[in-house]
Amino acid sequence: MLNAPTIFIASLLYLGLLFAVAWWGDKRADQGRSIIANPTIYALSMAVYCTTWTFYGSVGRAAVSGIGFLPIYLGPTLIMALGWFLLLKMIRTAKANRITSIADFISSRYGKSHLLGGLVTVIAVVGIIPYIALQLKAVSGSVILLLNYPQIVMPGRSTALPVFADMSFYIAMILAAFTIVFGTRHLDATERHEGMVAAIALESSVKLVAFLAVGLYVTYGVYDGFADIFQRVAVEESLRKLTVAIPSGHGYTGWFSLTLLAGLAILFLPRQFQVAVVENVNESHLKRAAWLFPLYLLLINIFVLPIAFGGLLHFSGEAVDADTFVLTLPMAHRQEGLTLLVFIGGLSAATGMVIVETIALSTMVCNDLVMPILLRWRGAELAESKDLSQLLLGIRRGAIVVILLLGYLYFRLAGEAYALVAIGLISFAAVAQFAPAMIGGMYWRGGTRGGALAGLSAGFLVWAYTLLLPSFAKSGWLAADFLTQGPFGLNLLRPQQLFGLTGLDEIPHCLFWSFFANIGAYVAFSVMRPPSAVEASQATLFVDALKHTRPVGAALWRGRAEVADLLQLVGRFLGPERAKSAFTAYARRKGGDAEDSPEADAELVHFAESLLAGAIGSASARVMVASVAKEEPLSLSEVMNILDEASQLRSYSRQLERKSRELEAATSDLKGANERLKELDRVKDDIMSSVTHELRTPLTSIRAFSELLRDDPKMHLPDREKFLSLIVSETERLARLVNQTLDLAKIESGNADWRGTQLDLKEVIEQSVAATSQLFSAKGGRIELDLPEGLPLILADRDRLIQVMLNLLSNAVKFLPAESGWVKVSLRTRTEGLEVSVIDNGPGIGVDDQQIIFEKFRQVGDSMTDKPAGTGLGLPISRRIVEHFGGRLWVESVLGEGAVFRFFLPFARPDNSMENAPL
Amino acid sequence: MPDRKLIGERLIATFLGGCLLFNYPVLSLFDRGADLFGIPLIYAYIFAAWAGLIAIMAFFIEHPIE
Numbered sequence: 001m002l003n004a005p006t007i008f009i010a011s012l013l014y015l016g017l018l019f020a021v022a023w024w025g026d027k028r029a030d031q032g033r034s035i036i037a038n039p040t041i042y043a044l045s046m047a048v049y050c051t052t053w054t055f056y057g058s059v060g061r062a063a064v065s066g067i068g069f070l071p072i073y074l075g076p077t078l079i080m081a082l083g084w085f086l087l088l089k090m091i092r093t094a095k096a097n098r099i100t101s102i103a104d105f106i107s108s109r110y111g112k113s114h115l116l117g118g119l120v121t122v123i124a125v126v127g128i129i130p131y132i133a134l135q136l137k138a139v140s141g142s143v144i145l146l147l148n149y150p151q152i153v154m155p156g157r158s159t160a161l162p163v164f165a166d167m168s169f170y171i172a173m174i175l176a177a178f179t180i181v182f183g184t185r186h187l188d189a190t191e192r193h194e195g196m197v198a199a200i201a202l203e204s205s206v207k208l209v210a211f212l213a214v215g216l217y218v219t220y221g222v223y224d225g226f227a228d229i230f231q232r233v234a235v236e237e238s239l240r241k242l243t244v245a246i247p248s249g250h251g252y253t254g255w256f257s258l259t260l261l262a263g264l265a266i267l268f269l270p271r272q273f274q275v276a277v278v279e280n281v282n283e284s285h286l287k288r289a290a291w292l293f294p295l296y297l298l299l300i301n302i303f304v305l306p307i308a309f310g311g312l313l314h315f316s317g318e319a320v321d322a323d324t325f326v327l328t329l330p331m332a333h334r335q336e337g338l339t340l341l342v343f344i345g346g347l348s349a350a351t352g353m354v355i356v357e358t359i360a361l362s363t364m365v366c367n368d369l370v371m372p373i374l375l376r377w378r379g380a381e382l383a384e385s386k387d388l389s390q391l392l393l394g395i396r397r398g399a400i401v402v403i404l405l406l407g408y409l410y411f412r413l414a415g416e417a418y419a420l421v422a423i424g425l426i427s428f429a430a431v432a433q434f435a436p437a438m439i440g441g442m443y444w445r446g447g448t449r450g451g452a453l454a455g456l457s458a459g460f461l462v463w464a465y466t467l468l469l470p471s472f473a474k475s476g477w478l479a480a481d482f483l484t485q486g487p488f489g490l491n492l493l494r495p496q497q498l499f500g501l502t503g504l505d506e507i508p509h510c511l512f513w514s515f516f517a518n519i520g521a522y523v524a525f526s527v528m529r530p531p532s533a534v535e536a537s538q539a540t541l542f543v544d545a546l547k548h549t550r551p552v553g554a555a556l557w558r559g560r561a562e563v564a565d566l567l568q569l570v571g572r573f574l575g576p577e578r579a580k581s582a583f584t585a586y587a588r589r590k591g592g593d594a595e596d597s598p599e600a601d602a603e604l605v606h607f608a609e610s611l612l613a614g615a616i617g618s619a620s621a622r623v624m625v626a627s628v629a630k631e632e633p634l635s636l637s638e639v640m641n642i643l644d645e646a647s648q649l650r651s652y653s654r655q656l657e658r659k660s661r662e663l664e665a666a667t668s669d670l671k672g673a674n675e676r677l678k679e680l681d682r683v684k685d686d687i688m689s690s691v692t693h694e695l696r697t698p699l700t701s702i703r704a705f706s707e708l709l710r711d712d713p714k715m716h717l718p719d720r721e722k723f724l725s726l727i728v729s730e731t732e733r734l735a736r737l738v739n740q741t742l743d744l745a746k747i748e749s750g751n752a753d754w755r756g757t758q759l760d761l762k763e764v765i766e767q768s769v770a771a772t773s774q775l776f777s778a779k780g781g782r783i784e785l786d787l788p789e790g791l792p793l794i795l796a797d798r799d800r801l802i803q804v805m806l807n808l809l810s811n812a813v814k815f816l817p818a819e820s821g822w823v824k825v826s827l828r829t830r831t832e833g834l835e836v837s838v839i840d841n842g843p844g845i846g847v848d849d850q851q852i853i854f855e856k857f858r859q860v861g862d863s864m865t866d867k868p869a870g871t872g873l874g875l876p877i878s879r880r881i882v883e884h885f886g887g888r889l890w891v892e893s894v895l896g897e898g899a900v901f902r903f904f905l906p907f908a909r910p911d912n913s914m915e916n917a918p919l
Numbered sequence: 920m921p922d923r924k925l926i927g928e929r930l931i932a933t934f935l936g937g938c939l940l941f942n943y944p945v946l947s948l949f950d951r952g953a954d955l956f957g958i959p960l961i962y963a964y965i966f967a968a969w970a971g972l973i974a975i976m977a978f979f980i981e982h983p984i985e
Binding site for chain 1: 930947965981
């Protein structure tokens with residue numbers, strides 16, 4: 001069943017499915033209903049990291065070095081924990097500056113330099129093309145394996161065939177067509193390819209499922225679980241060394257270098273930059289992807305060792321390459337369905353990598369290599385042309401075909417050679433050279449174009465010398481004594497023991513020397529001279545990318561440009577309609593008048609430049625805009641001033657924010673104060689009306705009785721005396737009211753007369769009780785005293801305190817029940833002073849009224865029907881007196897069970913006489 | 920946002936912890952040829968630590984700070 005037509009049809013169906021998904025993704029994106037706008041798809045698209053080098057190669061590595069393959073996946077896991085900062089900053093910066101590739105990122109950071117962008121592109125292409133060749137080899141190898149089913153025949157060197165009979169050539173061309181359709185459908189200013197991302201996410205799922213399926217089958221179908229495989233391996237003398245951890249050949253230095261290398265690769269491989277930064281829909285997706293993507297890596301690695309050991313056990317003694325175990329194990333067990341699934345999984349791993357990598361590289365080649373050259377040599381011709389978008393697309397399509405052809409060429413030349421097998425790590429080491437310029441550029445303002453150029457060149461040359469050339473030598477393309485004797489017999493320059501450095505494997509060795517040269521040159525050349533104006537302004541845009549308020553690019557441009565010229569310029573690259581609609585949308589966002597004015601402001605120029613940057617790269621965009629706008633170049637000091645102003649503005653705005661918060665707080669304080677004032681005003685009005693009301697009642701009775709006496713001269717003497725005594729008592733009441741009002745007013749205004757003396761509270765109480773005993777006997781009530789001897793003295797005004805006691809006692813009497821009433825006065829010591837309680841068995845005071853009775857003119861009871869029994873000022877005055885001497889007066893009562901009035905006064909302190917205290 | 924800052928600091932701590940766990944000398948502690956239920960100790964350790972690291976990252980990122 002597993003024959004050529006089946007394989008061919010299955011592959012075509014699978015590619016057709018991918019195409020359908022991509023088409024659907026693009027269609028939905030055009031409708032604005034993105035299907036890739038979720039963090040899981042984003043994490044899956046990052047899994048383009050796992051190529052056939054993972055899918056087939058991990059098992060091969062594990063068969064040689066045990067767990068030596070794991071650092072390739074531990075490094076990215078660790079870096080994703082930092083992705084929160086690093087990737088977020090890259091995404092923000094790339095979106096703000098419309099950066100569409102890693103070459104553009106570096107070129108833009110260091111002053112939009114064509115030279116730098118070109119250098120990065122060259123490094124990327126040289127480093128990545130062999131990696132693409134590896135994918136082609138893996139796919140064609142797997143096809144050849146399947147075609148020989150049920151025999152297991154290792155694919156020989158297919159270079160023996162002429163190109164047109166070589167299947168790999170057709171695979172490369174199909175992939176090119178596929179990439180062209182996905183990647184260059186139209187020219188987009190953001191270079192985003194939603195359909196492609198959807199297809200990549202699907203491919204990532206497929207390769208994971210396929211690998212887990214074969215892993216489960218080998219571990220639990222063929223063998224009896226992990227422990228079984230490991231135990232079988234342990235008894236084989238030749239294999240036992242693989243289960244004992246870190247293989248001696250690599251050691252911990254090798255382990256650490258691989259972790260670092262893989263961690264850098266996940267950030268700076270062009271395909272990773274493409275999916276993680278350029279294709280990012282929403283930066284919040286980064287959060288979940290930060291742990292989902294490492295989880296994916298964990299899952300795809302769990303079964304690597306069991307498959308490797310299973311293969312080594314099964315094919316012991318046969319000539320079967322460990323790189324093919326994933327496919328040959330199910331083949332050897334006649335699992336046709338599983339074999340086909342694994343083949344599709346490997347195809348996914350290869351196509352995913354090739355598509356994304358080629359799109360990323362073609363963008364770089366077009367924007368950072370071809371466009372600059374065209375602009376320099378054919379600038380005048382380009383200026384004539386009306387619509388260059390087709391030219392740009394053509395360049396990109398051409399670049400895709402050329403890159404894949406180069407990959408194929410390398411594959412044919414290298415074949416089974418060492419140079420191809422080791423290329424995964426060699427590629428990683430090449431892109432790791434971007435790290436100093438990238439990370440330095442994002443966090444250090446001082447990095448300059450010169451530094452980046454020197455660092456990248458030095459690192460690239462050392463990389464080529466210590467890793468690429470030796471791989472050629474090992475493949476037999478260079479004389480072997482280049483490695484053993486050094487070039488021209490110069491022993492010190494042996495490429496893998498450079499300057500006599502021994503004891504390191506090739507990867508740590510290369511990493512050490514290339515970073516030594518790269519970082520050293522980057523820093524040295526950067527600090528040699530101050531950054532130029534454009535470098536300084538770009539540095540600020542990149543370094544401050546995560547700050548909330550940062551200077552916009554427009555602030556750093558000064559000059560004159562016509563709107564029509566800009567529109568025409570952008571139209572030439574994006575197509576006139578798209579340019580027109582972009583400008584209209586911009587004008588609408590700005591509020592309308594931008595379109596009408598013929599003169600473009602700095603912001604519009606910046607907008608046009610960033611539109612162009614998306615299509616042709618920031619360096620070319622700058623050149624193109626400069627061709628239609630008259631820019632007045634800013635000097636470094638002017639740029640610094642603007643940046644200073646921006647940072648001053650930031651600090652001013654922070655100050656303003658703080659001030660406005662303070663103002664808000666003050667406003668709410670004032671509101672509260674105003675409320676209190678209004679309340680006090682209302683209380684004052686109430687008091688005025690209460691006072692007048694209280695005064696009128698006695699006045700009315702006095703007047704009535706006086707009129708009676710005047711009008712009836714013949715009144716009997718007893719009546720006359722009765723009326724006269726009533727008049728006298730009402731007058732007294734009136735006088736008392738007036739006195740108390742005055743008294744309270746005095747206390748409140750602080751003009752009262754206070755004589756603070758040390759006095760014995762017991763004596764005061766006894767005196768007050770004696771004064772009120774008449775009242776008690778008149779009402780038939782008892783009074784009990786509980787006054788201990790020898791208590792400490794307190795500081796107060798004797799007369800005032802008697803006034804308080806009299807008030808409390810007379811209040812108590814007023815409400816006592818006739819004949820059975822009693823009042824108890826007790827004196828107790830508390831920690832800080834003395835407490836006096838006046839307890840009665842009267843009607844009590846409800847909870848609601850317990851505050852009211854301390855308010856002025858408020859008496860408990862229905863004031864309409866009951867004759868007021870007092871002035872309503874006694875308690876408020878008493879409370880103020882007690883409070884004046886540092887004490888408290890309060891009531892405890894339950895309605896129907898009597899009331900307790902208590903007051904507390906602090907002990908007199910000899911050193912703290914109230915006599916002289918201010919009032 | 921103080922929350923964001925705190926999550927960021929936790930993730931940096933996770934990164935540093937992971938660097939320790941997956942390198943010499945911690946790694947050498949488990950590199951002694953012993954096995955755990957028939958599985959080589961170093962293999963079991965790396966996968967357990969790896970899974971633990973991912974779980975901690977997931978917890979820090981997905982769990983809102985109180």
